[in-house]
Amino acid sequence: MESRITGKAYVLGNNIDTDQIIPAEHLVYSLSDEEESKKYGHFALSSVPVNEAGLPNGGIPFIEGENWQAEYRIIIGGSNFGCGSSREHAPFALQKAGVKAIVAESYARIFYRNSVDGGFLIPYESTQKLNNVIKTGDEVEIDLENNSITNLTDGKEYQLKELGEVLPIVEAGGVFNYARASGMIS
Amino acid sequence: MGMTITEKILAKAAGREKVSPGENIWMNVDVLMTHDVCGPPTIGIWKREFGESAKIWDKEKFVIFPDHYIFTQNSHANRNVEILREFAKEYQIDNYYDVGTERYKGVCHLALAEEGYNVPGRVLFGTDSHTCTSGAFGMFATGVGNTDAAFILGTGRIWEKVPESLKFTFNGTLPPYLTAKDLILQILGDITTDGATYRAMEFDGEAVFDLSMNERMTLTNMAIEAGGMNGIIKADQKTIDYVRERTQSPYEIFESDNDAEYLNKYEYDVSKLEPxxxxxxxxxxxxxxxxxxxxxxxxxxxxxxxxxxxxxxxxxxxxxxxxxxxxxxxxxxxxxxxxxxxxxxxxxxxxxxxxxxxxxxxxxxxxxxxxxxxxxxxxxxxxxxxxxxxxxxxxxxxxxxxxxxxxxxxxxxxxxxxxxxxxxxxxxxxx
CATH class of the missing domain: 3.30.499.10 (Aconitase, domain 3)
Structure with a gap:
């Protein structure tokens, strides 16, 4: 696991549900076909209402034009990130688009599990509201050893909650790697 | 300190005397359900991770209901059903309910009930957030993603954090202008879409037990809309009658102890509620x-x-x-x-x-x-x-x-x- 994740932040509000992350009509594409699965990156966050896309001002599309990768590596969310359906296509789509980590106040259970068990990205919980102090496009850095995020644009540092019991699964890169390493499966 | 119905079922599944909210446990799964949207990627991960030796842990316990994108010309959606069909044929999955046949059922959560997979005391995982619906039968039921489902498909086991429980008691007789949908929308307004995140929602009270099994499923179905891990209603005679019309599988009735601990309790007088x-x-x-x-x-x-x-x-x-x-x-x-x-x-x-x-x-x-x-x-x-x-x-x-x-x-x-x-x-x- 890397010790730092650095990149541009994309900032969202509360209750970003899985239909906003990847609208249901796109769930028909293959996740294993390298070329076809780029569609998930292309449509990632495509149903977030325009005025809430890229806070504080909104109106910033996560994906530009026909691209399938975003210029953002870290998403800053509010509370209840990933609520709604069980679709694992949601963290998959964000990973495909280039997202390495999310920092949100809280997560819906299934999205959190999917992110961790599938090894798609790291779902960090913040210790305070961050989507009103970090702006879309700010350069930020997550320090995985010290559980903190720094806004490199203004130098301010914020504490993150420890990953706790899921840390070994995150470090292993998902539940299968974890289970193999611990001898649960061969 | 006693245990809630959810804790008791999870303890049984984990082979433990007792479990407590907040602890991570590994447990055995009684039924795994998937459908056309999440089935193909689940199968893909299962094959990728278990490789040549990939085996289904128990074919009798794996159920596939194509139901999401069925009556469409969308070729990618149709391909997903085709993948399920081929898989069911190759691995001889009896519990596959194919499109275009007499066996086709429709929406998985109702089909699970109608086909006798919902049995009190069981543990059901499904690749759909509304899998919590089945909790209306006094069982633990919750949704997971494709990776977790693939893990269960190969091992019959999964980890889960034992949830704290919230109790919602509806007293009185439901007026004719209200339905279970009004009750759950009332709760959602009170606790919001993350009010039950990682928590069990237990429904109780005479107005709940007066409901038909269909209506009870409306209550538990929308536990996920509050972020709930599961919704659950203790099994009673109505439950047993419904189940026995469909299966002779053994059941086990669990109920919360009087001194079980709840994070919060909510009481409603249904005669005072409005549409x-x-x-x-x-x-x-x-x-x-x-x-x-x-x-x-x-x-x-x-x-x-x-x-x-x-x-x-x-x-x-x-x-x-x-x-x-x-x-x-x-x-x-x-x-x-x-x-x-x-x-x-x-x-x-x-x-x-x-x-x-x-x-x-x-x-x-x-x-x-x-x-x-x-x-x-x-x-x-x-x-x-x-x-x-x-x-x-x-x-x-x-x-x-x-x-x-x-x-x-x-x-x-x-x-x-x-x-x-x-x-x-x-x-x-x-x-």
């Missing part, structure tokens, strides 16, 4: 129907795992009887069994199906249909700036199709009353 809507764009955006009465609609929708059961159509039909719907109204029986019942069940001597047809409703084929939007040609899908009132369970932006559409969630009574007026209507005007 409820959830306004756009969140299931917790609660209001009473009266406050939004008169809102012009462009579509009405009665369907889905939560709102397309026989009971939902039995509520709607008497209001629609003899009237004409003023806006396009879509009726989607959740399962093929419900579709058959619509032809058999009558009101004033006329079948429910005829009542809906005579009123100008469009009746679709059993599937998830427009509840989650789906491909462009999905029956009842919200288009452009549609304003829809629906018996479904989610109204997040774009959920039923168009990103510009607005969706109100309400009981089948409220949707029926609204359909014959073309604007949101309090069902008490007709009851």
């Amino acid at each position: 409820i809507v959830a306004k756009p764009h969140s299931p917790d955006n609660r209001d009473i129907v009266r406050n939004v009465a008169g809102t012009k609609l462009t579509k009405c929708y009665i369907g889905s795992c939560t709102g397309g059961k026989l009971s939902d159509f039995q509520f709607a039909a008497p209001i629609i009887f003899g009237a004409e719907v003023k806006v396009p109204t879509f009726v989607v029986p959740a399962s093929t069994e419900v579709a058959k019942q619509l032809e058999i069940e009558t009101y004033k001597g006329i079948s429910l199906k005829e009542i809906f047809e005579n009123a100008g409703c469009m009746i679709g084929q059993s599937s998830c249909a427009a509840c989650l939007g789906g491909p462009d040609d999905t029956f009842g899908r919200a288009q452009d700036k549609d304003i829809v009132i629906s018996t479904t369970n989610r109204n997040f932006p774009g959920r039923m199709g168009s990103k510009q559409s607005e969706v109100y969630l309400a009981s089948p009574l409220t949707v029926a009353a609204s359909a014959i007026n073309g604007f949101i209507t309090d069902p008490r005007d007709y009851i």
Whole structure:
């Protein structure tokens, strides 16, 4: 696991549900076909209402034009990130688009599990509201050893909650790697 | 300190005397369910991770209901059903309910009940967030993603954090103008869409046990809309009667101890509640129907795992009887069994199906249909700036199709009353 994740932040509000992350009509594409699965990156966050896309001002599309990768590596969310359906296509789509980590106040259970068990990205919980102090496009850095995020644009540092019991699964890169390493499966 | 019903079932599944909220446990799974959207990627991960030696832990316990994108020309969606069909053939999965055959059932959550997979005391995991529906049968049921499902498919085991429990008690007798949908929308307004995240929602009280199994499933179905890990109702004689009509599998009835610990308890007097809507764009955006009465609609929708059961159509039909719907109204029986019942069940001597047809409703084929939007040609899908009132369970932006559409969630009574007026209507005007 890397010790730092650095990149541009994309900032969202509360209750970003899985239909906003990847609208249901796109769930028909293959996740294993390298070329076809780029569609998930292309449509990632495509149903977030325009005025809430890229806070504080909104109106910033996560994906530009026909691209399938975003210029953002870290998403800053509010509370209840990933609520709604069980679709694992949601963290998959964000990973495909280039997202390495999310920092949100809280997560819906299934999205959190999917992110961790599938090894798609790291779902960090913040210790305070961050989507009103970090702006879309700010350069930020997550320090995985010290559980903190720094806004490199203004130098301010914020504490993150420890990953706790899921840390070994995150470090292993998902539940299968974890289970193999611990001898649960061969 | 005693245990809740959820803790007792999880303890049994983990082979433990006792479990406590907050601890991570590994447990055995009794049933794994998947469908056409998440089945193919689950199978893909299972093959990738277990390789040549990939084995299904127990074929009897693996159930596949294609139900999401069935009646569509979308070639990618059809390919997903084809993948399931091939897989079921190759691995000889008896519990596969193929499209285009007599065995096709429709929406998985109702099909699980109808086909006898819901049995008190069991542990069910499914690749669908509304798997919590099955908790109406006094069992632990929750949704997971493809990776977790693939892990279960190969091992029969999974980890879970034991949830804290919330208890919701509904006292009194439900008035004729209220349904289980009003009760759960009431709760959602009180605790919001993350009020039960990682928690169990236990439903209790005489008004709950007066409900039919169909209506109990409406309550547990929408536990996930509050973020709940599971919704659960203790099994009673109604549960046993329903189950025994469908399976002879052994069951085990669990119930919460009197001194079980709850994070919070909520009590309601149902005689004081009113018909409820959830306004756009969140299931917790609660209001009473009266406050939004008169809102012009462009579509009405009665369907889905939560709102397309026989009971939902039995509520709607008497209001629609003899009237004409003023806006396009879509009726989607959740399962093929419900579709058959619509032809058999009558009101004033006329079948429910005829009542809906005579009123100008469009009746679709059993599937998830427009509840989650789906491909462009999905029956009842919200288009452009549609304003829809629906018996479904989610109204997040774009959920039923168009990103510009607005969706109100309400009981089948409220949707029926609204359909014959073309604007949101309090069902008490007709009851």
